[in-house]
Amino acid sequence: GEDVEQSLFLSVREGDSSVINCTYTDSSSTYLYWYKQEPGAGLQLLTYIFSNMDMKQDQRLTVLLNKKDKHLSLRIADTQTGDSAIYFCAADQTGANNLFFGTGTRLTVIP
């Protein structure tokens, strides 16, 4: 199956930008997703990008996709304390029914 990797931790100061990175291995992945998980809750879909795009912006969120390097990033502008959570990158794979998830990046926002 697909391997999706993320760094485990990121700390930023309130008001700064956060950049969470993700790499994946299957070049046939068509859709790539970012999910947010707050303590005790399930995963909340933040945004997703189709593989023929290299950027998608949605309010404070910017997703960048480098398909050649199989690298995905999520930028959160003007990071707030409410953004503290675990962020999961996920990729689909041709022929597979499920998504493949990274281990998640725990974002801590320092007031």
Added chain:
Amino acid sequence: GAGVSQSPSNKVTEKGKDVELRCDPISGHTALYWYRQRLGQGLEFLIYFQGNSAPDKSGLPSDRFSAERTGESVSTLTIQRTQQEDSAVYLCASRVSGQNQPQHFGDGTRLSIL
């Protein structure tokens, strides 16, 4: 409610007992997934249902795990003779049909095996 509903939210049981976890998908969502999330780890796919098709059971870790779904309604995940390594959060997700449709997750059932 409008979201995916899972019950119970927490379950503590003794090793060797059977447990049954329930998922109510969003109405109209034909696809339903079960995932396992161990502490500090990502999501591990368990099983996938799509309408009345045969389920994709390729992620089930052992024959102690089974799941059922009737049509496009409720699903139950059963773990028999639970072991301590089964302790995890079990997440259910549903989506409408179509490859690009995102999965919507419930809040999960936190299972603790003593």
